[in-house]
Amino acid sequence: MIELQDVTKVYNEGRQNAFAAIRGVGITVGNDLTAVFKGPSGSGKTTLLTLIGCLARPTSGRVTLNGETISGLPEKFLTEIRRKTFGFVFQRFNLIRGLSARENVMLPAYPLGLDHAALTRRADELLDHLGLGSKGGLSVEHLSGGEAQRVAIARALVNDPEYVIADEPTANLDTKLTAQFLDIVRTLRAEGKTVIMTSHDPRIWQADIVDRVITLEDGLLTADERGAHAA
Amino acid sequence: MIRQVARQRYLIDFTLASMMRRKVKNVVLFGVYFLIVFVLASVMLFGSAIRREAALLLANAPEVTVQKLVMGRHDMISGEHLEALSAIRGVRRAEGRLWGYLFDRGNGANYTMMVPPASDTTHAVGPGEAIVGSGIDRVKTIGRNEYLFLIAPSGRFFKFTVKERLPEGSGLVAADLVLISEADYRALFDLPDGVYTDLALSIRNEKEVATILGKAAKAVPNSRFVTRSSIARTYESIFTWREGVLLALLGAAILSFAILAFDKASGLSAEERREIGILKAVGWETSDVLTSKFWEGALISLGAFLIGLIAAYAHVFFFQAGLLEPVLKGWAVLYPDFRLTPHIDPLQVTTLAFFTIVPYTAATIIPIWRAAITDPDTVMR
Amino acid sequence: MSALRRSDVAVGALAAAASLALVAMLHAFVASRTPPASQAVNAALVRDLGLTDLVLFTDARYTRHPSVADLHSAFQDHPMSLDHFPSGSLIAPPRHIFGTGPRFASDEEIPE
Numbered sequence: 001m002i003e004l005q006d007v008t009k010v011y012n013e014g015r016q017n018a019f020a021a022i023r024g025v026g027i028t029v030g031n032d033l034t035a036v037f038k039g040p041s042g043s044g045k046t047t048l049l050t051l052i053g054c055l056a057r058p059t060s061g062r063v064t065l066n067g068e069t070i071s072g073l074p075e076k077f078l079t080e081i082r083r084k085t086f087g088f089v090f091q092r093f094n095l096i097r098g099l100s101a102r103e104n105v106m107l108p109a110y111p112l113g114l115d116h117a118a119l120t121r122r123a124d125e126l127l128d129h130l131g132l133g134s135k136g137g138l139s140v141e142h143l144s145g146g147e148a149q150r151v152a153i154a155r156a157l158v159n160d161p162e163y164v165i166a167d168e169p170t171a172n173l174d175t176k177l178t179a180q181f182l183d184i185v186r187t188l189r190a191e192g193k194t195v196i197m198t199s200h201d202p203r204i205w206q207a208d209i210v211d212r213v214i215t216l217e218d219g220l221l222t223a224d225e226r227g228a229h230a231a
Numbered sequence: 232m233i234r235q236v237a238r239q240r241y242l243i244d245f246t247l248a249s250m251m252r253r254k255v256k257n258v259v260l261f262g263v264y265f266l267i268v269f270v271l272a273s274v275m276l277f278g279s280a281i282r283r284e285a286a287l288l289l290a291n292a293p294e295v296t297v298q299k300l301v302m303g304r305h306d307m308i309s310g311e312h313l314e315a316l317s318a319i320r321g322v323r324r325a326e327g328r329l330w331g332y333l334f335d336r337g338n339g340a341n342y343t344m345m346v347p348p349a350s351d352t353t354h355a356v357g358p359g360e361a362i363v364g365s366g367i368d369r370v371k372t373i374g375r376n377e378y379l380f381l382i383a384p385s386g387r388f389f390k391f392t393v394k395e396r397l398p399e400g401s402g403l404v405a406a407d408l409v410l411i412s413e414a415d416y417r418a419l420f421d422l423p424d425g426v427y428t429d430l431a432l433s434i435r436n437e438k439e440v441a442t443i444l445g446k447a448a449k450a451v452p453n454s455r456f457v458t459r460s461s462i463a464r465t466y467e468s469i470f471t472w473r474e475g476v477l478l479a480l481l482g483a484a485i486l487s488f489a490i491l492a493f494d495k496a497s498g499l500s501a502e503e504r505r506e507i508g509i510l511k512a513v514g515w516e517t518s519d520v521l522t523s524k525f526w527e528g529a530l531i532s533l534g535a536f537l538i539g540l541i542a543a544y545a546h547v548f549f550f551q552a553g554l555l556e557p558v559l560k561g562w563a564v565l566y567p568d569f570r571l572t573p574h575i576d577p578l579q580v581t582t583l584a585f586f587t588i589v590p591y592t593a594a595t596i597i598p599i600w601r602a603a604i605t606d607p608d609t610v611m612r
Numbered sequence: 613m614s615a616l617r618r619s620d621v622a623v624g625a626l627a628a629a630a631s632l633a634l635v636a637m638l639h640a641f642v643a644s645r646t647p648p649a650s651q652a653v654n655a656a657l658v659r660d661l662g663l664t665d666l667v668l669f670t671d672a673r674y675t676r677h678p679s680v681a682d683l684h685s686a687f688q689d690h691p692m693s694l695d696h697f698p699s700g701s702l703i704a705p706p707r708h709i710f711g712t713g714p715r716f717a718s719d720e721e722i723p724e
Contacts (some may be wrong), residue, residue, distance in 0.1 A: 047608075050608040055512055055606065055607050055608040056606050056607075056608035057606070075516075075517065075604075076516060079511070079514060079515070079516045080516075082514055083513075083514030088512055088513060090509075090512070090610060094505070094509045094512070094610055096248075096249070096506060096509060096510075097252060098248050098249055098251055098252035099245075099248050099249075103244075103245075103248065106241075107245070107510070107513055108513040108514040108515075110238070110241035110242060110244075110245060110515070110519070111238055111241070111242075111514070111515055111516060111519040112234075112238070113233075113234035113235060113236070113237035113238030113239075113241065114237065115237070116237070116240070116241075116617070155513065156513075159514065240617070240619040240620075240623075241619075243618070243619035243622060243623065244617055244618050244619045247618040247619065247622055248618060251618075281666070281668075283644075284651075284666070285666055287647075287651065287655065288651070288654050288655055288658050288666070289658065289664070289665075289666075290655075291655055291656075291658040291659035292658055292662070292663060292664045293662045293664065296664060296680055298680065298682065300682060303682065304682055304685075305681070305682035305685070326662075328662060332673060332676070340670065341670045341671065341676065343667075343670075343676065343677075345661065347660070347661055348660075348661065348662055351660040351661060353660060354660060354661065364667075366667070366670075397657065398650070398653050399650075400648070400649070400650030400653060400654075401650065401653050401654050401657055402667065403654060403666055403667060404654045404657050404658055404663050404666060404667060405654075405657050405661075405663070405667065406667040406670075407667055407670050407676075408661075408667075410661070429680065431662050455682070457664070457679060457680050461679065462664055462665075462679040462680075465678055465679040466666070466679070530622055530626070533626060534625070534626055534629065537626070537629035537630055537632070537633050538629050540633050540636070541629065541632045541633055541636055544633075544636040544639075544640075545636075548640075548643075564670070564671075565670045566670070567667045567668065567670075570648070570650070572643055572644055572647055572648060572651060573639055573640040573643040573644065574640055574643075574644050575636070575637050575640040575641075577637075580637075
């Protein structure tokens with residue numbers, strides 16, 4: 001359960017080009033839900049996602065995780081919380097070139113110093129699960145867009161996080177791959193993971209697996225509706 | 232502990248994978264680095280081995296050498312002083328020495344001509360006989376009949392029977408020596424009787440040298456005294472200086488290399504910045520990013536250092552520093568062929584390690600620092 | 613699945629190089645403990661013939677016999693004749709030239 005209390009986020013604070021991306025938002029997410037943030041570009045969706053995922057700190061306001069305030073923690077602890085709690089799927093996938101698909105999946109676990117054989121097995125299982133069993137050894141440059149996204153999803157899952165955070169996951173995918181992505185989300189949801197996404201793709205927020213659709217405009221919440229699944 | 236080791240292995244894995252992406256650049260960098268260490272270490276090892284050799288060998292040099300100076304120039308000294316010098320308390324023996332140089336036009340080499348001291352019975356030479364150093368044999372065909380032909384500065388022709396060759400391996404002290412009898416020496420250089428190149432004193436107790444020199448200076452005016460300890464000091468400084476010249480040249484090379492490395496490393500590409508952002512976003516700490524960069528610098532510099540050191544060791548002690556030879560040889564035609572006793576000065580190696588590994592590793596880490604402490608949300612923008 | 617990891621190769625290579633360097637040091641240590649026969653021969657030659665210098669350069673007298681060369685030998689024949697032997701740039705002027713006070717006779721050996 002992540003709670004944002006009256007959170008604002010100002011970029012370039014104190015400078016001429018200061019810009020308030022989030023202007024006082026209070027929201028609670030979590031509890032085995034699939035939630036989608038929608039809204040036009042520049043509405044603050046992605047910024048809100050970074051605040052929920054502890055990738056950034058709010059300029060003011062509080063972020064709590066399961067009742068504990070985490071927004072003021074030093075970066076070391078924040079990193080640890082982020083690593084344990086969240087898995088990220090980025091819009092541009094952000095895989096590391098030069099590494100194999102398997103190594104990319106293992107990457108978030110590198111600093112943990114786990115047993116190499118066990119970690120390799122875990123990565124292979126995840127890839128297998130996402131239908132990439134044979135591509136583990138391939139360098140990520142040789143993967144197609146859909147494959148790259150699935151590697152990115154496997155990477156997000158390697159530390160077995162409670163939350164999977166995805167920023168515009170289908171922006172670079174065609175209809176078929178979007179359906180495939182929604183299938184994956186369905187599985188994750190069934191496994192009890194909370195999936196939080198941003199999207200301005202109606203195929204996402206109209207999907208039958210979405211529990212909650214939150215609309216943002218100009219850094220403010222304007223609507224919080226139940227999704228197709230809940231309805 | 233085991234976790235830490237495993238973590239380091241993962242970070243090395245990652246570092247190597249990202250280095251592989253810039254394979255050519257890293258291989259070239261490693262090569263340049265290796266070369267610098269190799270040359271530096273060769274010079275260092277060569278210098279310290281020679282210094283040690285000089286200290287060991289020249290411990291047997293004459294205690295005091297007396298030279299006459301005329302207008303600052305070395306001149307022939309009269310044998311008359313020998314009596315006064317031997318009379319000084321503490322002087323065991325005073326001997327006139329005859330040695331000088333002969334330029335052999337035939338092959339453009341300089342020889343050191345010398346008369347063995349009377350006290351040396353093993354190298355006694357009779358008139359018309361000569362004992363030659365190992366280097367002479369190489370530049371001059373002595374031939375089967377064992378004759379050595381020399382042209383005196385006066386133009387006269389001299390023929391010596393080579394009685395003996397100084398042993399192989401004595402090149403470091405005797406490569407260019409030609410030992411001939413006193414009578415032949417005076418004839419060769421048209422020297423009058425009773426004059427010597429310099430006088431050698433042998434002294435009973437080395438602690439008395441300063442006192443004896445005081446007395447000797449009064450007995451032999453217009454002279455200069457070279458003591459065994461000043462010979463030793465000459466050699467101590469000579470090779471540090473020589474290294475110094477090479478090191479200065481290489482220092483400039485290192486500096487420009489460091490600047491290049493720093494420039495390369497500090498100009499973090501947008502891709503590298505993004506990569507750091509990704510790593511932080513997926514759960515790497517700043518210290519993980521820095522550690523993996525540290526390994527990048529350390530693998531290149533430590534690897535180049537170790538391999539360079541080993542190669543230099545083999546070069547100096549197994550291949551007689553063949554690549555340095557042209558630098559050390561200068562105009563000398565007769566370059567001694569010697570094998571140095573292997574010797575490593577730990578302090579020097581440590582210094583070399585410090586100056587090769589630390590700057591580069593630091594130069595790779597520091598620019599990363601700023602990128603690594605930024606918030607990871609940049610990858611989302 | 614125990615394919616060789618990159619880190620194993622790199623650390624292995626580094627360890628191999630390090631142990632080779634260690635072997636070199638050990639070799640140097642042992643070698644300096646057991647000097648070659650030539651060292652005794654050379655030491656005897658130095659003692660018997662009263663040699664003062666190593667044969668490192670044979671091109672100029674101040675580089676062939678730096679320790680006993682007179683102070684002006686590098687100037688060759690006149691003061692403007694600059695040292696032009698390459699080895700001259702590699703050899704330092706004997707240290708006693710830099711001593712303080714009168715440079716001749718007994719003053720030279722006054723202990724520092």
